[in-house]
Amino acid sequence: MSRILSGIQPSGNLHIGNYFAMMQPMIEYQKNHELFCFIVNYHALTSTENSRELRENTLAAALDFLALGLDPQKCFFWVQSDIPEVTELTWILSCQTSLGLLERSHSYKDKIARGVTPNAGLFAYPVLMAADILLYQSEIIPVGRDQKQHIEITRDIAQRFNSVYGETFVLPEARISDELAVIPGIDGQKMSKSYGNTIDIFEDEASLKKKVMRIVTDSTPVAEPKNPDSCSVFQLYALFAEKEKTANLRERYLSGGVGYGEVKKELFALIWEYFAPYREKRKMLASDPGEIRNILKQGADKTRSVAVKTLDEVRRKVGLMY
16 A cells, blocks of 8 residues: 655645645545655745734644545645654754755745745755655655656655665655646636635635636637637636536537537536535634644544654654663
8 A cells, every 4th residue: 555645735725726636636545555645834834924813724724624534544734843853853853964956946936036035944845845744654645737846856865864874765756637737717827826826625605706707818709619628717617527528518619609608507506515515614624723723633643653653763863862
């Protein structure tokens, strides 16, 4: 049984891009894999200084996962900061990581190009990510194509450590789903909180309808054929509709006579209906935040038993145990 690991940042409301790219696959993986799934609140510190928001978003992310079907009895589910071993391993790995490796990080360079004020945490982000992965001897890391380099950096760091101190870490493999590589936001770019173009999973009805109707389309007249493969509305529709309905919509696009406004209304109804049972479950879970914290504590205790085993071996090999 393969060990799969993935984490999500609590940097705001989770959206349908998060759901299809990361959350839904994780919920499926728990059935047939050894799943390690966590909320990466240390990483969120690189972009937020609002402590109240971070606390609330962390709990909200846990609620979302549990409402959507993640079962803490079938996986390891925890909050990153509840495992102190990850920060110690980050420092140890930092001492095996060259500055040049970090300077080549596409993610860091992209953020700087977008005007983000750099800090040491943002620069060293890949080392913490490597510690997250290596601490649990993870084998498979599902990521978007834009994060593939992070896994390559993790492998470089692990190989360097293994060559110096002997075989210690499993070398993880990236798993990329091409069909879900880019989920469009309402402006046609990749759906991302940093672009402000998201549709939240648990959006209220009025807000959901407003956002769906704002999805950017071209100016092709209603009567004219349209290209479904370049249309964000169609791409989002295909995520929620059955294959037969999607095939039917494709034919309508190619034949002409369908307006984008009409399809947007259908998409709104699909999204609202799809998440309806999850909204009810989330409402029930939210009524007892103490139980959510208890679930996360139990998950951290279970996960820490794995972390301690790895870190003890690392400390011994580098000479920190005497």
